[in-house]
Amino acid sequence: MVIFVMGAAGYIGSRACKAVARAGHEPVVFDNLSTGHRELVRWGPLVVGDVADRGAVRAALAGSRAEAVMHFAASA
Numbered sequence: 001m002v003i004f005v006m007g008a009a010g011y012i013g014s015r016a017c018k019a020v021a022r023a024g025h026e027p028v029v030f031d032n033l034s035t036g037h038r039e040l041v042r043w044g045p046l047v048v049g050d051v052a053d054r055g056a057v058r059a060a061l062a063g064s065r066a067e068a069v070m071h072f073a074a075s076a
Helices: 013-023 054-064
Strands: 002-006 027-033 047-050 068-071
Touching: 002 047, 002 054, 013 027, 013 068, 027 054, 047 054
Parallel strands: 002 027, 002 068, 027 047
Antiparallel strands: none
């Protein structure tokens, strides 16, 4: 299963991607890298984009063919 993980270049999102990959699924990372770190993206492809950009989110979702979404994108 492909799982679209928003905000996955941060600590919590990257740990979720690790768990998704270990469970045998493919995480697709969507992050704007404003507070996340590219080096934390180790378990699936990275799509750079912002959750506030509806067009970018729609395009990335369509391109990923994801069956589920996990959302960790936020600013503290």
